[in-house]
Amino acid sequence: MTAVQGKSAPPRSAGMARGAAPIAAIVVAAAAALPLVLSSYQVGLATEVLIFGILAMSIDILGGFAGRTSLGHGAIFGVSTYVVVYATAQAGLPPAAAFAFGVLAATLIAAIFALLAVRTSGVYFLLLTLALGMIVWGICLRWTQVTGGENGMRGDVRPALLLTHSGFYWAVLAAATIVSYAMWRFVRSPFGLTLRGIRDSESRMRSLGYNVPLHLFIGFTVSGFFAGIAGALYAMFNNFVSPSTVALAQSVEGVLMMIAGGVGTLFGAFVGAAAIIALENLVSAYTERWQMVLGITFILIMVFAPEGMIGKLRVILAHKMR
């Protein structure tokens, strides 16, 4: 564009904050140390937090950065799980090939969703993605020859190397670190900035000459790609899939995790996932009405911290820095 403006430091929003890399390293190291202090059941829970954190992050790419919240990502996530389990159990493929097929399937489904949804926004986008998710759920429920219907499908998906809880956890942690970094670079890239521009004002972006539907299509598909990775990891974690994995409740849970952590904060997704999974498991040990407790907690978050937990943290830190 114009000639080089000056030699001063890059603007705060685009570059990496100065302390970010060491903080990230400390967080990853702490996470890697968890299996040494937690019981194997809790390590399983931590693995779930990572997997659903990736799902919530993928939803955040669209919700936080493109301004379009999707209620169909559970279906995209679940399609990957189904394909991975089917590939292993019925087609006998090795884990790596099954994983690749799962992610591919999820990306394809996301592309199809995207084609239909990119020209809408706001409530319409929400409803359209919800409906598309329901179609996927209906197919998984009724196509019993392939998906097993209500019974679901079982498979020995997890590769032999990763059979222990800790081993699998570290593999998932490595995957989560790489995927988070990839997503972080994606939203920080010029493409990501365009998405943010679309979120802020679609008409302005269009008048500047950007192909808004194409950008949203690519953004949606990339988001689906990451959701597919989460789904494939879930297949390995559970060795089982049923229609509830593609159901609306799964999409809603992903959106809740994103919101609880903080829309647009990206890493808040892990915090949100941790909060919700911890709550589910802790509370359901005491009462079967844990969903009520979840609902009340959510209301409290919305009243006291609508920007999510990480969002609230940022606001507090910003005040302190002043």
Next chain:
Amino acid sequence: MDRRQFLKTTAAALATAGAGVAPWRAARAQTDPIKIGLLAPLTGVVASGGKEMVEGVQFYLDQVKNQIAGRKVELVIEDDASNPDTALQKARRLVEQANCHMLIGDLLANTGLAVTNYVKGTGTPYFIPIIAADDLTQRARIKNVIRIAGYSASEFTHPLGDWALKQGYKKIATISQDYTFGHEQCGGLAQVFTEGGGEIVQQFWHPLNTADFSPYLGQLADLKIDAIFAMETGADSTRFIQQYAGFGLKAQTPLLASMNATDQSVIRTLGEECEGLIAPAHFAEGSDNPVTQKFVRDYEAKYGKIPSLYGFSMYSGVMWVAAALEKMDGKVEDREAFIDTVLKTELDGSPLGKSVKLDAYGNPIYDVYIRKVVKRADGKFWNVPLTTYPNVSQFWRYDPEAYMKQPPYSRTYQGIKKT
């Protein structure tokens, strides 16, 4: 007193209370109880059955004062929410976090299959008095999954098919929930019925939790059939029976049902519409066997309702486990010996009034009643036996090896004989 003072004193009080509790905790750890993990659907489409499962277990444990073979029993209950994903999560928690010695329960076949897949890896003894998926004691048998006090899905519909032929029915249509349990029950009926010369005119499958049966009932009304077989469980059976009567179909075509459809947990809430329905089962709460009558009276006295088959099955299941443990002096930690003892134990004293034993594949052999729903003197409805088929195993009159060569019943294979 200002706020800071209040907070300090409260914190101190709570800390001492916490410290006071600690010695109690240590004392409990020394008695080392037998831990039983009970999985039941306390929420979801079959929540009515799930609740009865818990009651059945608690009824037995209350009778033996919570002691088996001299050791205390600790029952840990988890809700599987009628959903296989949740069942898997809870099974993991019971085995890995709560350290249960055994798992028992689950109602829906798909939840049972999910948990079975898990215990295949951990070797935890898993008892399934309610899960009826045929293959768990046939082609896909796993040693530590034992169907004590339970039944395989097609075990009771084989004799029903025979009974239907004897009634002179030539054409039957089936309507069923679309999952393994439904496929297998319909398959059992279809195979025996068609081999005896009958015809299965059409089969309808609907998802669990169908609220409106009118599309199916409309089609059923148009068919020229002698009877309808309905395989429904939980809330679906309540709705189906009500709509069946409401549509006027009840006056037109006799209804044969799976025993889950005419189980107490369902007919308790219904009125005249359930009268006269026929279903096959090993347990009939209206039977005049004195042991059964006593069980029903005691249960009714305690819980204020007639026991359902879910309560009865879980009660017998825990009774079976207790009988095996008594033989082993309560050493439940020795898994191999525990599983072997359970397989060899013959259960006396079950509310059926006769002893029950397992066949070579870990599935019980029963006398099957063809029961009818009738109204009791006090206005409540219950199941009364019409005729009995003695010593029915999961293989009916077929040779086990030959039977297992045919594929398991599924939506595409219903055992229907090609003419």
